[in-house]
Amino acid sequence: MSHAAQAVPAHYTSMGLNSRKMGFWAFIGSECLLFGTLISTYLVYQGRSVSGPTPSQILNIPVTSISTFDLLMSSLWMVLALAAVQRGDMKWAKVWLLGVAIGGSIFLGFQVYEFTSFVREGLTMQANLFGCTFFILTGTHGAHVTVGVLWMLTLWVRAMQGKLGPEHAMTVEIAGLYWHFVDVIWIVIFTLVYLLHK
Amino acid sequence: MSGGHAMQETHAVEHPHPTAGTYIRVAVILTVLTVLEVGVFYVPVFHPVLVPVLLTLSAVKFAIVVMFYMHLKMDSRFFTFLFGGPLLLAAAVMLGLLFLFGVVALKS
Numbered sequence: 001m002s003h004a005a006q007a008v009p010a011h012y013t014s015m016g017l018n019s020r021k022m023g024f025w026a027f028i029g030s031e032c033l034l035f036g037t038l039i040s041t042y043l044v045y046q047g048r049s050v051s052g053p054t055p056s057q058i059l060n061i062p063v064t065s066i067s068t069f070d071l072l073m074s075s076l077w078m079v080l081a082l083a084a085v086q087r088g089d090m091k092w093a094k095v096w097l098l099g100v101a102i103g104g105s106i107f108l109g110f111q112v113y114e115f116t117s118f119v120r121e122g123l124t125m126q127a128n129l130f131g132c133t134f135f136i137l138t139g140t141h142g143a144h145v146t147v148g149v150l151w152m153l154t155l156w157v158r159a160m161q162g163k164l165g166p167e168h169a170m171t172v173e174i175a176g177l178y179w180h181f182v183d184v185i186w187i188v189i190f191t192l193v194y195l196l197h198k
Numbered sequence: 199m200s201g202g203h204a205m206q207e208t209h210a211v212e213h214p215h216p217t218a219g220t221y222i223r224v225a226v227i228l229t230v231l232t233v234l235e236v237g238v239f240y241v242p243v244f245h246p247v248l249v250p251v252l253l254t255l256s257a258v259k260f261a262i263v264v265m266f267y268m269h270l271k272m273d274s275r276f277f278t279f280l281f282g283g284p285l286l287l288a289a290a291v292m293l294g295l296l297f298l299f300g301v302v303a304l305k306s
Contacts, residue, residue: 015276017276025277025280026280029281029284029285030284032281032284033284033287033291036288036292037291040296043295043296044295044296044301061239065232069229072229075225075228076222076224076225079266079267083217083221176267177268180264181268183263184259184260188260190256191235191255192256195248195252
């Protein structure tokens with residue numbers, strides 16, 4: 001019945017920091033290294049494919065710009081969801097959390113459309129170095145978005161059940177950290193892979 | 199009891215998050231920067247400076263999201279260290295590999 005009864009007890013480190021939040025920042029740091037490696041691999045092999053399709057032949061900048069805008073807006077909805085949870089406005093928290101999940105799903109829809117159209121045009125993992133590194137990089141990012149969407153839906157369901165309240169603000173904030181990290185990684189991928197392609 | 203009291207005192211380092219208005223202003227700035235990125239890509243006059251301009255715009259967007267949406271601007275500096283340390287390491291590894299494989303080279 002009561003939110004407080006089910007709230008995760010807060011544990012603080014000797015530095016006075018929330019231990020869950022600190023652990024999650026450390027996880028995000030490790031994710032920086034994972035994506036740094038994948039982006040490096042993509043850049044190292046960029047322009048070294050001996051056969052097509054090449055990025056300039058196949059990348060669809062207008063479509064990807066729309067999906068990038070969608071992901072940016074979902075980040076706005078995420079912080080609005082957190083602000084709503086913090087002030088105890090669960091009606092709007094539910095709206096924004098569902099909005100984030102829908103925004104993420106739309107992004108994934110764009111990615112599925114992009115991948116299938118690329119495969120139809122002959123770009124597969126086996127086609128060339130570009131295909132291999134592109135699908136691994138953007139596919140890993142897409143997998144992260146998928147996890148994020150499932151996480152947001154879980155929070156939304158808990159909110160609908162009345163099991164999410166202001167005392168769970170840290171739970172929502174940590175989910176938000178994950179979502180924004182996925183967003184900043186896409187900011188980098190969009191520039192390096194799509195706009196600065198060779 | 200006194201230990202619990204001490205704990206209460208030590209976790210007073212978290213600062214208030216920005217307001218919804220600030221979040222919306224940040225979203226507008228991010229949208230404008232994204233439009234600029236795509237615009238620069240399509241306007242031929244910018245092509246000689248495409249790489250530095252796009253990298254700068256991307257870095258600014260990255261920093262804005264991390265500072266305001268991920269709250270690093272107002273949170274503990276230790277979180278900035280936890281994120282910034284691996285980020286710098288990843289950037290160093292990336293630059294090292296790009297030099298090693300000859301993707302970028304120093305002019306002699």
